[in-house]
Amino acid sequence: MRRDSRLRNGACWFLVTFLIISAPPAIAQDTPRRLPPVTDEMPATAEVVPPGDPPLETPTEGSASSDDIEPGSEEEVMAEDTPGHPWYIPSFWATSAPWERSFQIGISGSSGNAETLSFQLGTDWKRKVESSELDISVVYNKAENAGVETKNNGLLNVDYQWLFAESRWAAFLKNAVEYDEFKAFDVRWAINAGATYHVLQDEGLKLDLRFGSGTSTEFGGPDNRWVPEAVLGGDYEHQWTPQQKFKLTWDYFPDWSDVRNYRIVSKASWELMLDKPRNLSFKISLIERYDSTPHDRLPSDLDYAFVLMWKR
Secondary structure (H helix, E strand, C coil): CHHHHHHHHHHHHHHHHHHHHHCCCCCCCCCCCCCCCCCCCCCCCCCCCCCCCCCCCCCCCCCCCHHHCCCCCHHHHHHHCCCCCCCCCHHHHHCCCCCEEEEEEEEEEECCCCCEEEEEEEEEEEEECCCEEEEEEEEEEEEEECCEEEEEEEEEEEEEEEECCCCCEEEEEEEEEEEECCCCCCEEEEEEEEEEEEEEEECCEEEEEEEEEEEEEEECCCCCCCEEEEEEEEEEEEEEECCEEEEEEEEEEEECCCCCCEEEEEEEEEEEECCCCCCEEEEEEEEEEEECCCCCCCCEEEEEEEEEEEEC
């Protein structure tokens, strides 16, 4: 009996202790609210905030809190992208600012009395933020006729611009690497820097002019010296219709020591967006490279192609 009594007492104390621990904290009684006296310093319509409560912020029209931004939306991308980061800062590549990228391929050939095969591969990656713009493009061309190689060249361009807020002026840095098995050299590398002036920046119409200076050299050729060059060029882009776009880029590189020696690189393209499949376009492109010092080769090389381009 005594043992059963101790068990009942212990169970009762355990139950009381559990209820005390698990019970919610006591809610303090609401403090009475009294309107403050009306004075010149405080309007009569002032809202009274009870002691201890934080002030509430009233959202303005058009504003959105961080909870309203959906993951992966354009607002989140702009919020994560920190303007002012140049390309050599790792955060420029790590942030989720969108890249405008495209891939293109064109193939043509014949079989029978004539055996020909030619194709072009290319890609373009472009990224623009508030303070800078980066454009990386690669184009490769190859052609064969009766099993004999007639074309094998590639172009790599890396263009970077520093943009100035509310200004038509910008600074640029251009890198170009040219590879061609049918040139007198193996590889040419050119680097130039200068200023860009945005002549037109209307919707669907763009015209930029640039000027600057730099140098170029050839590897595996008869003249491997570093040649000081000036650069005069521009970019023209016109959205003719919602489905059609025309682009033109040209650069003139005269030799500072002898202006009779010069190079001209020009590119033109026309794009036609297809209804289906999505993000697919038909493109006609032309690339001409002129060199006034070809070293017993033809001075002009023209590459044209009809390609399908996927762009996003």
